[in-house]
Amino acid sequence: AQSVTQLGSHVSVSEGALVLLRCNYSSSVPPYLFWYVQYPNQGLQLLLKYTSAATLVKGINGFEAEFKKSETSFHLTKPSAHMSDAAEYFCAVSGGNQGGKLIFGQGTELSVKP
């Protein structure tokens, strides 16, 4: 079985500060890992994905994530937060015989203070 845990349901940072959103996964097979962003009343937009290639993955809007197998983590970072980054962020895992299903974490709401 696969699962995802996002530490911290709400993270608040100041504009220009580092953004760090934590994600730990559990998987009995090599996982595919994803970060999605959701703005209010909208669907999900893919930020980046890990597909067993490079462990440091760069995504859109300046976000990146590093896959660390030893720590079963896939934390999302951005060096400098913008006001427009305020949104809900979801980490998800897929793989194995799940039929392509995505298992989502609980989500982390990011607030950016001016």
Added chain:
Amino acid sequence: GAVVSQHPSWVICKSGTSVKIECRSLDFQATTMFWYRQFPKQSLMLMATSNEGSKATYEQGVEKDKFLINHASLTLSTLTVTSAHPEDSSFYICSARDRAGGPKEQFFGPGTRLTVL
């Protein structure tokens, strides 16, 4: 590329009526589509997996007779909420996998807000 649309974007209906939500992949063929439900301030809950030309696979606890799913073509899946009740009010989101491949990536629609009075 990889655009998924949903229609309607929001709907209000009376208790006891049925509502149909469409999910379309606009620029790719999707053999598999997924339907999710999301309550306010919560994560997405997978309701069912829809495969073109076959019956949908429902997750445990989801009533298949209440949430009817049809995937009649490679670009269209529909979710019908039958005899809707206020507790069915939620945000419904679909996603689609590109038939051409990609590492199990799903492309998401913008969601449909259902309010049952």
